[in-house]
Amino acid sequence: MKALFSATAVFIALSLSSSALAQVPSFPKDEPYAKARKALLKKGWKPVHAPEAGFVCQKGDPRCEGRPETVSCAGTGNANCVFRWKRKDVVIDVNTVGETKPVVTDVACHSGCR
Numbered sequence: 001m002k003a004l005f006s007a008t009a010v011f012i013a014l015s016l017s018s019s020a021l022a023q024v025p026s027f028p029k030d031e032p033y034a035k036a037r038k039a040l041l042k043k044g045w046k047p048v049h050a051p052e053a054g055f056v057c058q059k060g061d062p063r064c065e066g067r068p069e070t071v072s073c074a075g076t077g078n079a080n081c082v083f084r085w086k087r088k089d090v091v092i093d094v095n096t097v098g099e100t101k102p103v104v105t106d107v108a109c110h111s112g113c114r
Helices: 002-023 033-042
Strands: 070-073 081-087 090-097 103-111
Touching: 033 081, 033 090, 033 103
Parallel strands: none
Antiparallel strands: 070 081, 081 090, 090 103
16 A cells, blocks of 8 residues: 555656656757747747846847847856746746857756746
């Protein structure tokens, strides 16, 4: 009886974590952010304008143009940026690298994941 209960608990835990993971989209290695952005929009994700962002886009900054979801970008080095998206109660951060043609390096849950 204990073994059956433990196996059931493990199955439920794995099911919950896989459903939370399913909420966070994934992209192929080095996916151009422009392509990932189009895919997010097509799948119902909405750009989030983060008023608390610690980064202010300067006019003409190619990392920000047409991207209201920009949360932050590094001023030097690899030009790492974070872009925030929301679908229903789930908020994700898409991390990129590259100044003129950013590519996705990681997608992480910001909030709302189970």
